[in-house]
Structure formats: structure tokens, C-alpha cells
Amino acid sequence: MTDISPLPHVLNIKPYVPGGKLAGARGPVIMLASNENPFGPNPLAIEAMREAAASVHVYPDPAYGALREAIGAAAGITAIDRIAVSSGSDEIIHLLTQCYAGPGDEVLQTEHAFSMYAVSATAHGATPVFVPETDLTAGANAILGGVSARTKILFLANPNNPTGTMMSVDALKELQDALPPHVLFVIDGAYAEYVGPAYEAAIRDMVDRRPNTIMMRTFSKIHGLAAARLGWAYLPRRIADTFQSIRGPFNVNALAAAAGAASISDPAFTTMSREHNTLWRAKMIEALNAMGLPTPESAANFVIPDFGSAERAAAAHAFLKDRDILVRAIGGYKLPTRLRISIGSAKDNEAVLGALKAFSAQR
Numbered sequence: 001m002t003d004i005s006p007l008p009h010v011l012n013i014k015p016y017v018p019g020g021k022l023a024g025a026r027g028p029v030i031m032l033a034s035n036e037n038p039f040g041p042n043p044l045a046i047e048a049m050r051e052a053a054a055s056v057h058v059y060p061d062p063a064y065g066a067l068r069e070a071i072g073a074a075a076g077i078t079a080i081d082r083i084a085v086s087s088g089s090d091e092i093i094h095l096l097t098q099c100y101a102g103p104g105d106e107v108l109q110t111e112h113a114f115s116m117y118a119v120s121a122t123a124h125g126a127t128p129v130f131v132p133e134t135d136l137t138a139g140a141n142a143i144l145g146g147v148s149a150r151t152k153i154l155f156l157a158n159p160n161n162p163t164g165t166m167m168s169v170d171a172l173k174e175l176q177d178a179l180p181p182h183v184l185f186v187i188d189g190a191y192a193e194y195v196g197p198a199y200e201a202a203i204r205d206m207v208d209r210r211p212n213t214i215m216m217r218t219f220s221k222i223h224g225l226a227a228a229r230l231g232w233a234y235l236p237r238r239i240a241d242t243f244q245s246i247r248g249p250f251n252v253n254a255l256a257a258a259a260g261a262a263s264i265s266d267p268a269f270t271t272m273s274r275e276h277n278t279l280w281r282a283k284m285i286e287a288l289n290a291m292g293l294p295t296p297e298s299a300a301n302f303v304i305p306d307f308g309s310a311e312r313a314a315a316a317h318a319f320l321k322d323r324d325i326l327v328r329a330i331g332g333y334k335l336p337t338r339l340r341i342s343i344g345s346a347k348d349n350e351a352v353l354g355a356l357k358a359f360s361a362q363r
């Protein structure tokens, strides 16, 4: 027994459920549960990590100058001091929440939003507030309807995980213009590269339209560096200064920093990954719909077929698991009748489609 107990709100956290691994698999496992890049990391990033490995006895550059310069050059950002880097973008979610929301405050998100926003809000004693969605999107008006005097942060993933839906840039701007200035607007662009460079530039420019807007990005998805844990953000100057004051001096490890700089400096790899994704996403959506599994359009690197009932979705999940294929159950996101399937290699996509065809034929 011990008298040591966490703060009361920490006990309220509903932990994040990761995509996980497949225990006891017979052969190679097809991993389509965590929206990873099927091509793996950029070979230039692997080389950069190899080189950096020889120097890991020395602390990294606490300013992460080379990485921030590389991000700035790739993203068209000249104010390098307004770029922050982090151990995964999860760390940005946590640090922003820690800085700006606490007991009595509200953190706003959409009904099917990425679950770390709520985990982080709860962990810091704030109340997560969910805006209802229609047809898997909320829209500016519904989001504004959720804003109160206590709202401190609005987290909006665009495209959103796990729905794959997105708001147009015009709708984002409408929302931005109407948001009261006491609300920090965090546009989470974890999947922005799958939309394309024009969209990436548009959300970057939104940061400069208002002093309350942040763009958050990750190296875990299109850059194929999920295990390296690297994220970044472009922030208004005052918020950037606050962020720098709270982050650990060495919050990004040197291997991740080297890999990220190499990867973001090579747009060819990103373009190739996006084109593969666009092609296969369309094929997957068409094939799943043809199987009688209604699958909406997606702007990201995953699709969410509807199995009609939670039981049927669970049966499909288990059926795939038995064939060493791991996809994501999304009941925790209030989408119990659907599964989220990441776009993988051509071979893996064909395997999951083949297995689902066999599953559908079982009825």
C-alpha cells in the first residue's frame, strides 16, 4: 500500500488504444492498423540515422538548427524561430494543452477526433468537449456552436483520423475568422501531405492570418518515421516562445533529428508515396463498395468500410487477424460498425481485399 496517488483528473484518463502488433502470428504480418508508410523510411533518412549513430554519446543541438532549417526550406517558412520540433506530434498536443488548458477549461474537438486530444485535455484537468458530426464531418457552424467562454483550445485534424474526411480551406478560414480570440486553433496536418503541396501551403499561410492559429505536422506518416518519434509545428511568435520555454532541451533524439532533416529535404519520396496512396485509395474504396461495404471518400492514407453492425465489424476484424492481417477497430471513436484500413503496399492491399471478399462471401 502507498499513500501516493495521482492528481484526481489523471485517474479519469481513458488511455489511448494503439494499433498494436499481432502476437503469435504464423508468418509475415500485414500491418494496416496504424497509417504507416508501406515504403518504410526514405533511404536517405536511414543513411542519416546511420551516420548520426556514431555521435549519440553527445547531446543533440538543443536548438535543432539543422532540422528546423530543413523544415523551413521544405515548407516555405522563413521564420525558423517559429518552428518547434517535438518527440512525435503527440508531444505538441501535450505541451500545448499543458500551457493553455487546465481545470475549469474546455478543449474542443469533433465527435470522431483523434483521441490524444481528449487524453491530453483530461490529463491536464481540462474538460474535452465534442462537437457532433453529420456524415463524418462537423463543419464550421457546428464547431462554432461548441465554443464557450471556457474553450481554450480547438484541435482539428484536417484530414481527420479516423474518418479521413476534411474541411475545405475556405471552410477552415471561415471558422478561423469566426473563432473568438481566446481560443487557440490547432490545425493538425498529420495527413496533409496526402492532400498535396497546395493544401500544405494553404494551412501554413493560415498561421499567418491570425495570432491564435497553429499548424501541427508529423514525420510518422508519409515520411515513414513513426518509430523515430518526430513532429513539428509552425506557431505564432508568442506561442512559439511559450512552447520553447516548456519543452525539454533535448526533446528530440539525434537520430530522429537527422532522419527528419534528410527526409523532408527529398520531396521525390513524398511525391512517390502520395501518388501510390492516391491510386490505391481509389482502388480500395471502389473494391470495398463493390463488395457491399459502404466506404466513404478519404483524403488520408486509410479508408473506413462500414460492415453494417458492430458484431459484423468485430467478426471481420477477427477474420483478418486469423489471416495475419491487422486493421484498426474504431469503436473507441464512436464508429463501431466500421474498421479503419491503412493503404499499404499493392500486395498487402490485394491481400486485405481478397480476405474481405472471402469474409463477405461467408454470409
Ligand SMILES: Cc1ncc(COP(=O)(O)O)c(C=O)c1O
Pocket (backbone or CB within 6 Å): 035, 087, 088, 089, 090, 091, 114, 157, 160, 161, 188, 190, 217, 218, 219, 220, 226, 229, 230, 231
Ligand atoms: C491526427 C493525428 N494527429 C497526431 C498523431 C500523432 O502522431 P505522432 O505522435 O506519431 O507524430 C496521429 C497519429 O496517428 C494522428 O492520426
